[in-house]
Amino acid sequence: MTGRTLKYARSIPLALGLALAPQFGSAELAKLDDGALSDVSGQGGIYLSGDVSINELGGPIRNGYFGGCEEVGKKCGARVAYRLKEDGGWFVLDDIRGSFAFEGLTLKVREINDGFAGDGQLFNREVVELGLPNVVRYNDVQFKLAGSSTARPTDPGFQQTDIFSIEMQGDVTLEGNLLVFPTGNP
Amino acid sequence: MARPMTQTRIACLTPVLGGWLGLAAMPAVGELQSLDDSMMSSISGQAGVTLELDLQTTVDRLSYFDDGNGIHLENVRIGSATDPNGGAFHKIDLDIEADGSLNLGYLVEDRRIEFEDVTLPGAPGVGMGGLFFDHNLQGTFRLSPGSTLSPDGYTFDSAYTMTGGRIGYRTNGNEVFLDDITMDVQAMGVTMDVVGDQLLFTTPELIGSYEVGAIRYSDNPLNHGSSTDASTGLELPSYGGFKGDFNLSGETYIGGGGRVGQEGIRIDSNTQINSANFIYLDDGNTLGLRDITGHYNLTDLRIDVDKDWNGREALALSVGGLSGAFNIGRIELGNQNKSLGRLNVSFLFQDQVIRGQSYTNALYLMGGGHADAGPQGLRLGAQWSLQLADFSYTEDNNRVIFSGLQSWGQGDVTVNVTRDEVQNGTRFFDGLRVGFEGIKGGYRINGLRVGDENAPLQGGTELLLALGFYPAYDFELDGHLTLGAGGASGEGLTINSDVQIRNGSAALIANPYDEGAGEIAQTGLWVSDLNYDMHIRDMTVDVTDEGLAIIKGEAWSTMDVGNLRVGDKSSGASFGRFVVQKYEKGSSMTILPGGAGDVCAGGMGSDAASCEASGGVWETRGEEGVTVRMKHVLARAVSDTRKNAFTWESNRQLDGSGNPINDSGMKLVLNDIYTSDGGDFDGDGVEDNTYGIQSDIAVDVYQTRVVKKEDGADSRGVVGNRGDERIMDAGAPEGYRYVANPTAADMQNRPLGFAVQAEARFKELSINNIDLVHPIGGAQTAVYGVKMQNFDIKANLTATPIQ
Numbered sequence: 004m005t006g007r008t009l010k011y012a013r014s015i016p017l018a019l020g021l022a023l024a025p026q027f028g029s030a031e032l033a034k035l036d037d038g039a040l041s042d043v044s045g046q047g048g049i050y051l052s053g054d055v056s057i058n059e060l061g062g063p064i065r066n067g068y069f070g071g072c073e074e075v076g077k078k079c080g081a082r083v084a085y086r087l088k089e090d091g092g093w094f095v096l097d098d099i100r101g102s103f104a105f106e107g108l109t110l111k112v113r114e115i116n117d118g119f120a121g122d123g124q125l126f127n128r129e130v131v132e133l134g135l136p137n138v139v140r141y142n143d144v145q146f147k148l149a150g151s152s153t154a155r156p157t158d159p160g161f162q163q164t165d166i167f168s169i170e171m172q173g174d175v176t177l178e179g180n181l182l183v184f185p186t187g188n189p
Numbered sequence: 190m191a192r193p194m195t196q197t198r199i200a201c202l203t204p205v206l207g208g209w210l211g212l213a214a215m216p217a218v219g220e221l222q223s224l225d226d227s228m229m230s231s232i233s234g235q236a237g238v239t240l241e242l243d244l245q246t247t248v249d250r251l252s253y254f255d256d257g258n259g260i261h262l263e264n265v266r267i268g269s270a271t272d273p274n275g276g277a278f279h280k281i282d283l284d285i286e287a288d289g290s291l292n293l294g295y296l297v298e299d300r301r302i303e304f305e306d307v308t309l310p311g312a313p314g315v316g317m318g319g320l321f322f323d324h325n326l327q328g329t330f331r332l333s334p335g336s337t338l339s340p341d342g343y344t345f346d347s348a349y350t351m352t353g354g355r356i357g358y359r360t361n362g363n364e365v366f367l368d369d370i371t372m373d374v375q376a377m378g379v380t381m382d383v384v385g386d387q388l389l390f391t392t393p394e395l396i397g398s399y400e401v402g403a404i405r406y407s408d409n410p411l412n413h414g415s416s417t418d419a420s421t422g423l424e425l426p427s428y429g430g431f432k433g434d435f436n437l438s439g440e441t442y443i444g445g446g447g448r449v450g451q452e453g454i455r456i457d458s459n460t461q462i463n464s465a466n467f468i469y470l471d472d473g474n475t476l477g478l479r480d481i482t483g484h485y486n487l488t489d490l491r492i493d494v495d496k497d498w499n500g501r502e503a504l505a506l507s508v509g510g511l512s513g514a515f516n517i518g519r520i521e522l523g524n525q526n527k528s529l530g531r532l533n534v535s536f537l538f539q540d541q542v543i544r545g546q547s548y549t550n551a552l553y554l555m556g557g558g559h560a561d562a563g564p565q566g567l568r569l570g571a572q573w574s575l576q577l578a579d580f581s582y583t584e585d586n587n588r589v590i591f592s593g594l595q596s597w598g599q600g601d602v603t604v605n606v607t608r609d610e611v612q613n614g615t616r617f618f619d620g621l622r623v624g625f626e627g628i629k630g631g632y633r634i635n636g637l638r639v640g641d642e643n644a645p646l647q648g649g650t651e652l653l654l655a656l657g658f659y660p661a662y663d664f665e666l667d668g669h670l671t672l673g674a675g676g677a678s679g680e681g682l683t684i685n686s687d688v689q690i691r692n693g694s695a696a697l698i699a700n701p702y703d704e705g706a707g708e709i710a711q712t713g714l715w716v717s718d719l720n721y722d723m724h725i726r727d728m729t730v731d732v733t734d735e736g737l738a739i740i741k742g743e744a745w746s747t748m749d750v751g752n753l754r755v756g757d758k759s760s761g762a763s764f765g766r767f768v769v770q771k772y773e774k775g776s777s778m779t780i781l782p783g784g785a786g787d788v789c790a791g792g793m794g795s796d797a798a799s800c801e802a803s804g805g806v807w808e809t810r811g812e813e814g815v816t817v818r819m820k821h822v823l824a825r826a827v828s829d830t831r832k833n834a835f836t837w838e839s840n841r842q843l844d845g846s847g848n849p850i851n852d853s854g855m856k857l858v859l860n861d862i863y864t865s866d867g868g869d870f871d872g873d874g875v876e877d878n879t880y881g882i883q884s885d886i887a888v889d890v891y892q893t894r895v896v897k898k899e900d901g902a903d904s905r906g907v908v909g910n911r912g913d914e915r916i917m918d919a920g921a922p923e924g925y926r927y928v929a930n931p932t933a934a935d936m937q938n939r940p941l942g943f944a945v946q947a948e949a950r951f952k953e954l955s956i957n958n959i960d961l962v963h964p965i966g967g968a969q970t971a972v973y974g975v976k977m978q979n980f981d982i983k984a985n986l987t988a989t990p991i992q
Contacts, residue, residue, distance in 0.1 A: 048648040048698075050895055050942070053986030054791045062979030063880065063950045064867060069979045085975040093976075104791055107898055109991065111648060112698045112713050112755060129712055129756035131698070137898060137911075154976040155867065155953075184755055188840045189763035189849055 048111025052136075056102035057081060068156040072100075080146065084154045093151040095163065101144030101171065109134030115182075133181040144171040237284025237292070243276030244268065244300070251304070256450030258494035260504050262304040263316065270301035270323035270355070270414060277301065290333040295349075297326040301414065305359075306565060308556060309494070311502030315557035318360035318565040318606075321414050324370070325352045336380035337391070345379040355414050361563035362410030363606035365621050365674075369402030369416070369430075387444035387455070392437070394463075400432035406674035408608035408619055426674035428682055429471040429732070436463040447493035448507050454492040460485055462515060471732035472679040473524075480518025487511050495553070497570040498599070503553035511538040511550065520782075523735045527782035530584030530813040530890075539576040541597065543631075548574035548597040558605040559624050559669075561615040565605075572599035573630070579642065584784070585811030587890040587941050590638040591653070592646060593703065598630015600666070607671065618685040620673030625688070631663035633711060635701045637990040639941045640917070645924065646705070649990025651698045652943055655886075660699035661711060663758070665691040668723075676731035677740055686725040693719035694758040715758040716767075718751025736781035745772040745831045751851065765839030766851060772831045774824040776881065784814020784889035785946040790985045810944060814889040822881035823954070826861040833862040842964075853964050861957035867978065882951040892939035893987040897927055915940055942989030950981040 061071040061079035070077030080098035087094075111132050117123045151163040245268040252261045269275035277300035284292050301323045306316035328349025336342030350373050357366025374397035382389045403416070405427050411419040418425055439460035447453015465481040489509025497503050514535035519528045540549045551572045558566015574597050581590040603624035607617040634653075636646040650660035668688035675683055699713040727742030748769040754761035789795075792805015800807040826832030841854035866877035895915040902908045909915075909927025916928045917938045928935050959972035 048991050049652060050893075050989040050991045051986060052894065052989075053945075053984055055982065055984045055986075058979070058981050059793075059983060060981075062952075062981045063883075064952050064979040066867075081980045082978045083975070084978075086973050087971070089970070089973045091973070093974075106894070107896055110651075110698070111991075112700060114712065114756070129761060131714055131755055134898065154974060155978065157868070185753075185762040185764040188854075189752055189765040 048109055048113075048132075051108040051110065052106040054102060054104035058100045059102065066157055082156070084151060086154075093154055095147075095149040095151045097147045097149050097163075097165070099146040102142045103144060104140045104142075105136040106138070107134070107136045128184065131183040133183065135177040135179055135181060137176065137178055139175045139177055141171040141173060141175065145169060237282060240279070240281040240283065242279050244279055245274075245276035253494070255447060255452045255492075255494040258502065259310060260494050261308045261310075262306075263308055264305040265303070267300065267302050270299050275299075288333065290331050293330040293332075295326065295328060295330070297324070300324055300326070306556075309502045309504070311496075312556050315564045315566075317554065317556045317567045318358060318558075321355070321357045321359070321366075323353065323355040323414055325354075326350070336382050338380065338382045338384075338389070342380055342382035345381065346377045347379070348375045348377075349373075357414055358606065359413070360558060360565035360567075360606045363406075363408050363608050364412070364414075365404065365406050365606050366414060367401045367403075368405045368427075370399065371402075372399040373397050384442070385444075387442045387457075389440060389442050391440045395437040395439075396435065398432070398434035401430045403427035403430045403680070404674070406606070406620060427680045428672070428674045429469060429680040431467065431469045433465065433467040435465040437461065437465075438463060446491075447495070448491035448505065449493055449495055452493075456487065456490040456492070458487045460487075469732065471676065471681050474732040474734055475521065475524060476732050476737065477519070477521035478517045479521060481515060482518075483513060483515025485511065485513030485515075497551075497553035497555075498572070499570070501553070501555055501570065503555045503570060505551065505553050507549065507551040508538065512536065522737055522780065522782045523733060525735060525782075528584075528813050529782045529815050530582055532580065532582060534578065534580045536578040537576045538574060541574050541576045541595075543595075543597045548572060548599070550574050558603045559615070559622065561613040562603075562605040562607055562617060562622070563612070567604040569602040569604070570599075571602055571628075573597065575632075582890065584813035584815075584890050587892075588640060589890050589941065589943075590642060590644075591634055591650065592638045592642075593635025593701075594632065595635075595702075596630065596632035598628060600628025600630070601626040602628070616687075618671040618673060620671045620683070620685070622669055622671040624669040625666045628666040629664070630666070631661070633661035633696075633702055634699070635703055639990060646701060647990040648700070649942075649988070651696075652988055652990070654697065655888075655945075659695040659697070661696040661702075661713070662693065663695075664693040664719075667691070677729040677738070678731070681729055681731035684725060684728040684730065686723070686728075688721075688723045690719060690721040690723075693721060695719060696758070710757055712756050712761070713758070715754045715761065716748075716750040717754045717758050717761075717763075720747075720749045720751070722747045733779075736779050739778045739780075741773060741776040743774050744776065746770070747830060749851075752849070763849075765837060765854070766841065766849070768834070768836040768838075770830070770832055770834040770836075772824050772826070772833050773822055775820075775822045775879065777820045779818040781816040781818065782814075783812060783816060783887075785810050785816075785887035785944065786812075788944070788946055788985060808891070808944070810889040810891050814887065816885065816887040819884045819886070820881045821864070821884075822878055823862060823864045824878065825863045826957075832860075835859040835862070855964070856960075856962035858960040858962055858968070859956050860960060863955055863957075864951055865953040865955060867953045880952045882949060882954065884947065884949040887946040889944045890941055891944040891987070892937070893942035893944065893989045895940050895942075895989050895991070940989055942987050945984070945986045945988065947986070948981070948983045951977075953978050954980075 058080045062069060062081055068078060070079060072079035078098045080100040082099065083096045084093040086092060112129055113132055114129045115123045116127045119126070145168065147165050147168045149163050149165045151161065153161045156163065246266065248265040250261050250263055251265045252259045267277065269277050278298040280296040282294040286292060301321055303319060303321035305319040308316045326349055328347065331346040333344040336344050352371050354370030354372065355366050355368055356370065357364050376392060376395045378393045380391045405416065405425040407418065407425050409418055409420055416424060437460055439458060441456065441458035444455045445452070446455055462481060462483045467478045467481065469476040487508065491507050493505045495503065495505035517532045520530060520532060521528050538550045540547065549572055553570035555568040555570065557564070557568050575595060578594040579590055579592050580594065581588055603626060605622045607620065607622045609619045610617055634650045637649040638644040638646060653660055666688065668686065670684065670686045673683035673685065675681060694715050694717045697714040697716065699711060702708055702711040723746040725741065725744045729740045731738045750767040752763035753765065753767055754763050756762060788808045788810055789800035789805040790808055792800050792803035794800030794803050794805060797807035823833045836856055836858045838854045838856045841849035841851065844850050864878055864881045866880050869876050871877060897903065897909045897911055897913045897915065900911050905923045907923050907925065907927060910929065913927035913929050914931050915925050916931055916935045917925050917940055954977045956975040958970050958974065960968040960970050962968045
């Protein structure tokens, strides 16, 4: 759009525009209803539903630190460690587990050349549209945030301080569309 | 026993007839069948002339001329297959019946027909390579006056058995050949008539079977048509064997007159595949294409000695049209009698214009092959034009059709039998080398149809990405694929390959190119301005007891996407440049027949009751489908080209034409991504890396739940409320309706989609560093290492194409 941004929003529970350049920061996008889709071309796409679980029974490592979820005293979740200084400590997301389910995530490329209180006509270009599922159900999603002296918990000198834990349970409402389009200088 | 030599002119009758019959038998497939004794006795002569001879014939050059242009078979020989200086035994019983029919009974032993090279005057010093054909033949042939069309025609009845056969192709002392061929063929009631200025051959029924014991490779110039190596005495390596049977019928018109000039050959034919089976054998394990039926029509095939579009002299085969369809009833893998499902393909090769350029279907055969591989080889100047094809996959009676496939292009394909060596700076490998030189082409798919051919066109072709197949692709292709003999153990394939794609555009998401009102610009999400280098070393392919096993020795690639565009592939807005580098050692993939079977979606439980008690949905996805087990072992970086890395570059400077200049913008680099087992457990001083990223993916075509996301009318005017389920209904105006509370019967008519059960796990996945790179200031490391451990991700997903 290079200077032309969708400006007007209408009843947006959650409408996101993800742009890979900063000028999109001021944009607000309105969701299109099914009928409005008939005004645009190239309506193919896919509709995704399903459930995803992480380390439901444990991961593939079995050692003094990691084990099956039935093993007392061992962690069965996944672990991510990263560091921002060359010789610094490691930020850790540890014991990541849980599952979530969704229904109706859609993916398509479509042209916006109408709607949005007239802004669509000015916009007049294609976007990648992620149609968000109405509800995402989280079940026992949990992880710990920690600081560690080493990347692996099995490395010599390993010390770790768990800072806090997060647990998620229940439904998250995600409505509307996530529109992804390039802007700025490629 | 010394056998008398006889006149060559008479003796040559048998090879001519045998050759003609051999050509007729080529499409055959299946299980071996014996000839019917009563049928044979009815056409055997009881009295007449018996001829016996040992035939040894050599011809320095045999030439065919078309409008003054010649093509030459060099050093033609007919003689013994086992003794280069010996003759082939022939015995012919000949008699004429009271109705005037000519009866031949023939026995041929130890015969080789071969020529050492095929040359064209316009290409001195190079040739296409040589062919040899060894065989024993026993059969009968009856020629009767009169046909079904006319008393002036002829009727042929033929039946023969070939044993101990070999057919080989030889270039520069290396050869690939079909070994230990056995074939039985019966063609009764074949008629020949003159229709207009053409000969018409009508074949009411051509039935037969064949078996090829092995496809062998030799790199020893001392070997020629032998199953064992002349130097070592060891059996030559094998690609595996195959067998099959067939039942065909059809008619063929043969006339004079080529595409150019006054002379040449024209062939038109139509063939019905009444039944056929094909089975590939690898150490006794099978890949079977069973219950094949179909038909094809060949229109206006012309054979000329002509020049190609680059003015190179060649044997030219050009086709007016080729259309047809075939159905493979079962695709079996392994020895457990499991099927992937059913495949159906319809196709039409015909001239077309793509983006202003005309394409046709033609093949120009020239000598030479790859320029560095030696003087012998085959170069095919090829142009293809697939105007329309649909291919459908059916498993457990659920069918998905990939509709509107078009393809076009032209370029050179070279074929050489090569050995492991470096010649003139080019690396060659053991095997049959298929080279690509300057091939410029593309393909595109219009969309998906679910259920049958008349279903509405839908999106979803991007689901093919899971198989590594882009929904649309334009490319310029160079490189080679060398197929070596022998797999991970015993028979099988070993593949070495180097392929480069230049100036490509591939769709990640593609909208239709024709929505029913004519061609439109195909929009989507494109990897454009694509340069892609791919290299594979020692990748083995084997059919095993349970499926198809592929083990990569070493593989590395660089996929440089100049622009990731949304919209039009050339002018759509760009997200910037993306470079994906891969380097794997010891990765593998196994393809298994059968999908997920019984699945508890959204819950846990091993039966319907426990699954539903946990809140899940118990699904019985059937016996067919496909399961893929993959292991990606990401190796540590050893050089700038052999590593795993991801780069995103944007804000590039523009050249005078407004095109972004690579390496002039800001980059985000995820450098040296690798897997590990998490330690040096075998004590060799190097961290173990054998586990990799392991993924099991089971795919079924299955009914999926699709709910309406908004109240009101949808894009086709069908009204429903948010949360209503879409139910397919042939009686509804748009083919479906929305239902708030679907019944059990409604649920049997849910839309078809792809149901995927997947599990991915890895012990350790690391990123050495994440850098931000300024074009002048250089790299600044933002993250000094990322280490992910102990992941096991399971998913039950359904992907449904939508409009």
